[in-house]
Amino acid sequence: MAPWNITDQKIPQGRLALFSYVSAALVVLLLAGFWKLQVVQSEHYADLADKNGIRPIAIIAPRGAMLDREGRVLVDSYPSFSILLMRDNPKVLEKSLPQIEDGLGISAEDLHQQLEAAKFEPKFLPLVVKPAASEADIEFVESHRADLPVLELEMVQRRRYPLGEVLANTIGYVGEVSPQELEKNPDKYKPGDIVGKAGLEKQYNELIVGTDGMKRVVVNSVGRVIRTLDNIDAIPGKPIQLTIDEDLQRIADTDMADKQGAVVAMDGHTGEILAMVSRPTFDPNDFAVRIAPQEWAALNKDPNTPLLNRAIQAQLAPGSTFKIIMATAMLESKAIPADYVAYCPGEAVFYGRVFHCWQPKGHGAVDLHTGIVRSCDVFFYNVGQRLGIDKIYYYANGLGLGRRTGIDLPSEEPGLMPSEEWVQRVYHHKWYAGETISVAIGQGAIMVTPIQLARAYDSVASGGTLVEPHLLKDLSALKVERFPLSDETVEKVTQGMYDVINEGGGTGYALRLQDVDFSGKSGTAQVMSYQAGAKVGGRAGKLTNGWFVGYAPRRNPDIVVAAVVQGSTEHGGTTAGPVVRDLVKAYYDKKSGHFAQPSTAQNIQPSHVIPVADPEAEAESR
Amino acid sequence: MTGRPRIQDFDWPLLGILGVICLVGILEIYSSTHASAMAGMQWKQLMWIGIGMIGMFLISRIDYHTLLDQAPVLYLTGIAGLLIVLVIGYSRLGAKRWISVGGQTLQVSELMKLIIIIVLARYFTEVRTDRLTLRDLAKVAALTLVPVALILKQPDLGTAMVLVPVALVGAFFAGIEWKHAAVGLLLIALLVPLAWNMRHHLKPYQQQRIETFLHPEQDQRGAGYQILQSEIAVGSGGFWGKGFSKGSQNQLGFVPVRYSDFILAALAEEQGFIGVCVVLLLYLGLILRLVDNAQKAKDRAGMYVVMGVTAILGFHVLVNASMVIGYMPVTGIPLPLMSYGGSATAFVFLALGLVMNVRMRRFVN
Numbered sequence: 001m002a003p004w005n006i007t008d009q010k011i012p013q014g015r016l017a018l019f020s021y022v023s024a025a026l027v028v029l030l031l032a033g034f035w036k037l038q039v040v041q042s043e044h045y046a047d048l049a050d051k052n053g054i055r056p057i058a059i060i061a062p063r064g065a066m067l068d069r070e071g072r073v074l075v076d077s078y079p080s081f082s083i084l085l086m087r088d089n090p091k092v093l094e095k096s097l098p099q100i101e102d103g104l105g106i107s108a109e110d111l112h113q114q115l116e117a118a119k120f121e122p123k124f125l126p127l128v129v130k131p132a133a134s135e136a137d138i139e140f141v142e143s144h145r146a147d148l149p150v151l152e153l154e155m156v157q158r159r160r161y162p163l164g165e166v167l168a169n170t171i172g173y174v175g176e177v178s179p180q181e182l183e184k185n186p187d188k189y190k191p192g193d194i195v196g197k198a199g200l201e202k203q204y205n206e207l208i209v210g211t212d213g214m215k216r217v218v219v220n221s222v223g224r225v226i227r228t229l230d231n232i233d234a235i236p237g238k239p240i241q242l243t244i245d246e247d248l249q250r251i252a253d254t255d256m257a258d259k260q261g262a263v264v265a266m267d268g269h270t271g272e273i274l275a276m277v278s279r280p281t282f283d284p285n286d287f288a289v290r291i292a293p294q295e296w297a298a299l300n301k302d303p304n305t306p307l308l309n310r311a312i313q314a315q316l317a318p319g320s321t322f323k324i325i326m327a328t329a330m331l332e333s334k335a336i337p338a339d340y341v342a343y344c345p346g347e348a349v350f351y352g353r354v355f356h357c358w359q360p361k362g363h364g365a366v367d368l369h370t371g372i373v374r375s376c377d378v379f380f381y382n383v384g385q386r387l388g389i390d391k392i393y394y395y396a397n398g399l400g401l402g403r404r405t406g407i408d409l410p411s412e413e414p415g416l417m418p419s420e421e422w423v424q425r426v427y428h429h430k431w432y433a434g435e436t437i438s439v440a441i442g443q444g445a446i447m448v449t450p451i452q453l454a455r456a457y458d459s460v461a462s463g464g465t466l467v468e469p470h471l472l473k474d475l476s477a478l479k480v481e482r483f484p485l486s487d488e489t490v491e492k493v494t495q496g497m498y499d500v501i502n503e504g505g506g507t508g509y510a511l512r513l514q515d516v517d518f519s520g521k522s523g524t525a526q527v528m529s530y531q532a533g534a535k536v537g538g539r540a541g542k543l544t545n546g547w548f549v550g551y552a553p554r555r556n557p558d559i560v561v562a563a564v565v566q567g568s569t570e571h572g573g574t575t576a577g578p579v580v581r582d583l584v585k586a587y588y589d590k591k592s593g594h595f596a597q598p599s600t601a602q603n604i605q606p607s608h609v610i611p612v613a614d615p616e617a618e619a620e621s622r
Numbered sequence: 623m624t625g626r627p628r629i630q631d632f633d634w635p636l637l638g639i640l641g642v643i644c645l646v647g648i649l650e651i652y653s654s655t656h657a658s659a660m661a662g663m664q665w666k667q668l669m670w671i672g673i674g675m676i677g678m679f680l681i682s683r684i685d686y687h688t689l690l691d692q693a694p695v696l697y698l699t700g701i702a703g704l705l706i707v708l709v710i711g712y713s714r715l716g717a718k719r720w721i722s723v724g725g726q727t728l729q730v731s732e733l734m735k736l737i738i739i740i741v742l743a744r745y746f747t748e749v750r751t752d753r754l755t756l757r758d759l760a761k762v763a764a765l766t767l768v769p770v771a772l773i774l775k776q777p778d779l780g781t782a783m784v785l786v787p788v789a790l791v792g793a794f795f796a797g798i799e800w801k802h803a804a805v806g807l808l809l810i811a812l813l814v815p816l817a818w819n820m821r822h823h824l825k826p827y828q829q830q831r832i833e834t835f836l837h838p839e840q841d842q843r844g845a846g847y848q849i850l851q852s853e854i855a856v857g858s859g860g861f862w863g864k865g866f867s868k869g870s871q872n873q874l875g876f877v878p879v880r881y882s883d884f885i886l887a888a889l890a891e892e893q894g895f896i897g898v899c900v901v902l903l904l905y906l907g908l909i910l911r912l913v914d915n916a917q918k919a920k921d922r923a924g925m926y927v928v929m930g931v932t933a934i935l936g937f938h939v940l941v942n943a944s945m946v947i948g949y950m951p952v953t954g955i956p957l958p959l960m961s962y963g964g965s966a967t968a969f970v971f972l973a974l975g976l977v978m979n980v981r982m983r984r985f986v987n
Binding site for chain 2: 009012013015020031037048052053
């Protein structure tokens with residue numbers, strides 16, 4: 001074999017030159033590729049690079065506080081931390097779970113359940129594993145930044161309700177903005193925003209909500225914050241002052257603590273709500289973090305409807321408290337002489353049916369004054385029959401019953417004041433005259449809310465001035481409605497209400513107060529019709545809603561209080577009366593400077609109050 | 623008649639280009655790592671460059687004819703080394719690529735690159751024709767594909783692929799017939815779809831890399847994420863670049879292995895299109911200078927050696943730059959002289975030592 005390295009061949013110069021040209025051409029092609037990215041599409045990629053490295057972080061603005069009329073804090077906000085679990089890297093996440101369960105004290109089951117629930121949400125949305133982190137939790141996250149990059153802290157602002165249950169239904173609660181609200185106001189809200197969901201939190205959301213700030217931070221490829229680029233501070237929401245008096249509120253709440261019902265106390269001149277209680281209730285602090293689904297379901301399904309604000313949403317038969325409206329209608333319409341006298345033998349027959357008086361022995365000859373003071377049913381049956389439903393409707397409606405008062409709270413219920421026209425429109429038949437007899441004593445097809453009754457009593461005692469109830473202290477314009485009543489009417493009716501409490505034999509005699517012109521009227525409305533009650537039998541068949549609407553002084557009231565205690569077997573003067581009396585007394589004690597800060601309401605309950613046996617119970621039979 | 627090669631016969635312009643590329647690489651390694659836990663990497667790279675240079679001078683002293691004489695021995699040694707790696711080599715990151723020699727780890731496949739250059743140069747010189755027969759081509763293929771297969775087995779697709787252009791470029795200069803070239807190209811065109819259908823026989827990580835090359839957006843955190851982040855770095859650099867050590871993609875760690883395989887992306891972000899032009903033109907200059915050396919080689923053996931080196935370096939640059947802008951899948955082929963890495967840098971210097979070797983002996987008989 002010849003030696004391999006015989007050099008007899010020329011170098012292929014042509015092919016080498018071709019190689020050079022091809023190399024140059026390839027470099028040009030590569031440069032074209034770079035040109036496309038770096039010049040043609042450079043803006044697009046610059047944008048992507050910014051999104052990569054710059055993360056906007058919202059700085060949540062605290063919601064404004066709510067103060068009572070004396071400047072005491074009823075609601076405020078405080079900063080707190082949530083612990084977020086990043087889900088965009090499933091492998092790292094899976095590995096970190098046991099350590100997270102240990103460190104944060106979350107059960108494995110719970111965590112897996114949460115992850116499972118969030119499975120179909122976009123992966124970049126973190127999971128809030130601890131909505132309210134304790135100091136130990138924060139410490140844990142901070143010290144495991146390196147080995148648990150899936151955990152993040154997020155500063156949030158939380159609502160704090162120092163009064164807890166005491167004003168819950170009025171204040172309402174907050175929660176995450178709903179998808180529907182988001183859709184309606186895409187510019188105003190972003191997902192996860194906290195908004196008022198009920199009560200004043202909802203009503204004045206716009207006033208107390210702040211403007212969120214924004215911080216832009218530079219993060220590296222594992223999400224660690226390197227530095228802050230810029231910072232737009234959050235503007236905290238403005239505080240609002242309410243008309244609520246915390247002292248009166250606490251007294252009303254304590255009185256109602258173990259009851260079911262509502263109380264509303266209102267300034268008779270301005271319509272300012274001084275106290276508003278609804279029981280049973282809830283603790284809005286439960287909503288401030290994030291309410292557990294079970295807890296939310298329980299609140300919603302509770303047959304006692306703790307989320308309902310009974311002061312404006314309970315639509316109930318007013319019972320004998322309606323007799324004040326009947327008396328006003330009788331005097332104002334002049335359809336019946338002012339000195340009309342009816343004879344009460346304990347029952348009466350109208351349209352072939354027997355209607356009972358609550359007093360089976362009868363009241364004998366009864367005029368208007370006695371009718372009010374003794375709450376004689378037969379007297380008002382007769383008045384109702386003579387007036388007819390449309391005249392009753394005219395005065396009741398004029399005094400604000402069966403329609404919304406316009407209070408600054410969402411979801412106020414209108415109640416119902418029937419008329420011939422209404423029956424025709426809704427049921428397409430004529431009004432049964434017999435129904436009028438029931439309505440005359442506040443039973444049957446009539447429903448009012450406590451706030452409506454309070455305002456109606458105030459306007460009767462003020463000569464027909466209907467103030468608009470409200471909870472925001474600095475309402476620029478006071479809204480007033482006029483339904484003028486003659487002075488004689490007002491004098492007669494208010495004298496009746498004064499004597500209910502201050503005349504021996506009045507249904508509220510036990511409630512009288514020293515040095516205060518305390519006036520009012522009780523009512524005890526059956527929850528069920530007589531027949532239905534008989535079917536159920538026993539105690540349930542006798543359940544009543546006990547009302548008391550009281551005010552002081554006798555004319556042009558400073559304070560009007562309506563209270564209803566539901567589902568009791570006792571009379572309204574016994575169940576609701578003391579609540580009203582306590583509020584009126586505390587109001588004047590505060591005015592005269594004798595008010596002792598109540599740790600409990602017991603210490604203002606006069607010891608000489610004697611429980612009175614049930615003096616009235618409306619009865620009706622068909 | 624033999625004269626001693628003299629120091630002035632060194633290719634100083636080539637060394638100059640080399641120096642500039644190395645300097646740019648060192649600066650970019652510094653920029654990419656100075657603010658991280660890997661700070662100081664540029665000094666290690668500088669050390670490797672120094673070691674490489676010594677190797678380059680050493681290899682240039684041995685006459686390449688002597689090396690080519692020993693081609694069969696070198697080839698068998700190389701094959702044996704690759705077999706040893708497969709049997710007793712130790713693994714890093716799931717790949718068996720290294721053997722331990724005197725306490726130092728050695729990547730045999732890098733040495734195999736040098737060996738294949740020498741072996742094929744010897745073969746093409748020996749067939750002494752301007753028309754390669756099919757038989758000749760079959761032998762070339764066999765010589766190349768045995769080490770390719772062994773390296774694929776490690777598995778190291780990138781290094782295995784790098785051996786192929788040495789054979790292709792060699793065949794081109796040895797006088798491949800146009801019809802054979804055409805048939806060969808046709809075969810490759812047919813084989814790629816076939817290989818695609820065989821992809822399920824690939825290692826999972828190779829499958830994934832090909833998958834993500836084709837659909838980068840589907841896997842933002844995996845290999846597709848790497849390509850996407852590289853493209854973002856390059857694109858956001860714009861025409862003028864963001865400035866030295868001011869690239870957010872680079873500094874915040876979004877660019878994957880920014881100091882090594884993706885160093886061109888880091889540079890493109892910070893120095894812009896202008897910087898990329900300078901670097902790619904430097905590499906073009908390097909290649910043209912190498913071709914010049916081939917043209918001036920004393921014999922065909924020298925030309926084959928030089929063009930073998932050129933083929934490997936050119937292939938590295940082409941594949942790496944294409945990968946950075948998303949035109950090719952991630953195969954782990956570094957950018958010669960700029961990417962951080964001991965074995966790879968040492969290889970380039972040893973390969974260029976061969977080129978010096980050829981150049982210094984062009985007037986020697």
